[in-house]
Amino acid sequence: MSKYNIMVVDSNHLNLILIEQVLQKSGDYTISTFESADKALENLNKDLPDLVISALMMPGINGIEFCKQLKNDNRFASIPFIILSAENDRKNLIAGLEAGAIDYIPKPFNINTFLPKISNIL
Numbered sequence: 220m221s222k223y224n225i226m227v228v229d230s231n232h233l234n235l236i237l238i239e240q241v242l243q244k245s246g247d248y249t250i251s252t253f254e255s256a257d258k259a260l261e262n263l264n265k266d267l268p269d270l271v272i273s274a275l276m277m278p279g280i281n282g283i284e285f286c287k288q289l290k291n292d293n294r295f296a297s298i299p300f301i302i303l304s305a306e307n308d309r310k311n312l313i314a315g316l317e318a319g320a321i322d323y324i325p326k327p328f329n330i331n332t333f334l335p336k337i338s339n340i341l
Contacts, residue, residue: 224249255278263294272301274303304323
């Protein structure tokens, strides 16, 4: 049985597959993937995650707004939130951290630092 549930949200399907494969190799995680924050929000009550990893730039609700919605809801406010972004725009990354994200991971991510970071947060 998995120790932790991780929700991954990214509008890029290939990114979801890659992240899921990397996390599954560790053997300690159950991963749920969603291609939009809307779909992720619909599923939050069904299976509460221990961690949310979300892309910053997505159509509809972006990663910053998604983070704000979680942090403003007492049921989900304590869930750690990580922004995954190819953005080099410090302004958006800072806005994500100000919204309540505890960290960000740049895309493309380095597997050697990605898994230890996830493990330390959990």
